[in-house]
Amino acid sequence: MKCKKCGANDAEVYLAYSNLKLCPECFMLLAERKVRNTIETYKMLSKNDNIGIAVSGGKDSATLAYILSRSFEKIPMTLIYIDLGIPDYSQHCLEKVKELSKIIDRDLIVYSLEKELGFRIPDFKSTIYGRKMCSACGTVKRYLFNKITYDLGLTKIATGHNLDDTVEAIFNSYMEGNVGALVRLKPVLPKTHPKMMPKIKPLICLTDMECLLYATYRNLPIRMLECQFAKRSRTIRRKEVLNLLADKIPSFKHTFISSHYRRILPLLEKALGGQSVGDEMGIFDCPVCGMPTSLRSMPCHFCKIVSLLKRKA
Numbered sequence: 451m452k453c454k455k456c457g458a459n460d461a462e463v464y465l466a467y468s469n470l471k472l473c474p475e476c477f478m479l480l481a482e483r484k485v486r487n488t489i490e491t492y493k494m495l496s497k498n499d500n501i502g503i504a505v506s507g508g509k510d511s512a513t514l515a516y517i518l519s520r521s522f523e524k525i526p527m528t529l530i531y532i533d534l535g536i537p538d539y540s541q542h543c544l545e546k547v548k549e550l551s552k553i554i555d556r557d558l559i560v561y562s563l564e565k566e567l568g569f570r571i572p573d574f575k576s577t578i579y580g581r582k583m584c585s586a587c588g589t590v591k592r593y594l595f596n597k598i599t600y601d602l603g604l605t606k607i608a609t610g611h612n613l614d615d616t617v618e619a620i621f622n623s624y625m626e627g628n629v630g631a632l633v634r635l636k637p638v639l640p641k642t643h644p645k646m647m648p649k650i651k652p653l654i655c656l657t658d659m660e661c662l663l664y665a666t667y668r669n670l671p672i673r674m675l676e677c678q679f680a681k682r683s684r685t686i687r688r689k690e691v692l693n694l695l696a697d698k699i700p701s702f703k704h705t706f707i708s709s710h711y712r713r714i715l716p717l718l719e720k721a722l723g724g725q726s727v728g729d730e731m732g733i734f735d736c737p738v739c740g741m742p743t744s745l746r747s748m749p750c751h752f753c754k755i756v757s758l759l760k761r762k763a
């Protein structure tokens with residue numbers, strides 16, 4: 451079977467949602483075009499930007515860094531890796547992001563939790579987060595993406611959240627009725643406070659499988675280990691359920707996300723009057739660290755879980 455685009459090479463990739471069979475070269479060009487279109491549609495980048503790219507050692511952020519770096523050569527970009535101190539895993543990922551930084555010729559900043567803050571993610575085992583390590587880890591990462599971007603004087607931060615990640619997160623927010631989280635799950639989160647840095651998700655148009663194929667065909671360095679705390683997490687199980695749906699209805703994920711952004715989100719935002727989206731009315735300064743938080747007169751989530759950890763130590 452020949453590639454449906456070029457008609458010359460053998461097709462290796464089948465994209466069920468658009469019924470396309472492509473050769474690796476045409477697939478990579480398509481993936482790159484999709485990311486550039488997403489960036490344009492949502493006005494994610496401008497020529498005065500100086501961005502941070504959060505790289506984890508995984509397939510998504512490697513794909514992200516490679517496509518951004520190649521497509522926007524003139525925009526300054528710095529790779530940011532947070533060393534979470536997870537035995538074996540964090541060191542393994544660090545080696546991958548170092549390699550990636552060499553390949554794309556962009557600087558890498560390594561932020562070590564242990565060196566900078568005196569703790570590691572596994573230390574949360576002794577707290578109420580013991581069984582919800584990923585949740586504590588998520589809070590730490592989100593806080594640091596913002597703080598590092600701010601401290602380095604960068605204009606925004608890009609993360610490798612892809613289509614599957616976003617569909618899963620939207621689905622979960624629906625399930626829990628968490629409207630506040632639902633309206634924050636946007637491709638672009640603008641600056642709504644002097645210390646709240648804009649966040650962009652340029653891979654929102656690519657599936658898990660597309661990111662894996664892209665990273666593999668480009669031969670990008672990606673981790674071979676799984677985080678020991680992620681095994682059979684709820685996120686993974688929800689993704690499996692959504693994949694079953696996509697097996698039956700190939701366009702399911704794409705339709706779900708586009709209906710959400712085009713039809714439901716605007717109505718939700720209107721109904722909420724912007725309050726939960728994180729405008730000035732709903733953002734306060736954390737009395738402990740001074741960074742923005744949605745909690746009035748209370749330490750931010752990050753400061754809360756870190757103080758919990760210090761009390762247990």
Ligand code: AMP
Nearest residue numbers: 504505506510511530531532609610611
């Ligand atoms: P995850 O929360 O693990 O699904 O990762 C989502 C995105 O967050 C990745 O695609 C990266 O852009 C970023 N990320 C995750 N872990 C790290 C890390 N240790 N250092 C820097 N960025 C990360």
Ligand code: FES
Nearest residue numbers: 583584587677679
């Ligand atoms: Fe955060 Fe595994 S990478 S808990």
Ligand code: ZN
Nearest residue numbers: 736739750753
């Ligand atoms: Zn704080």
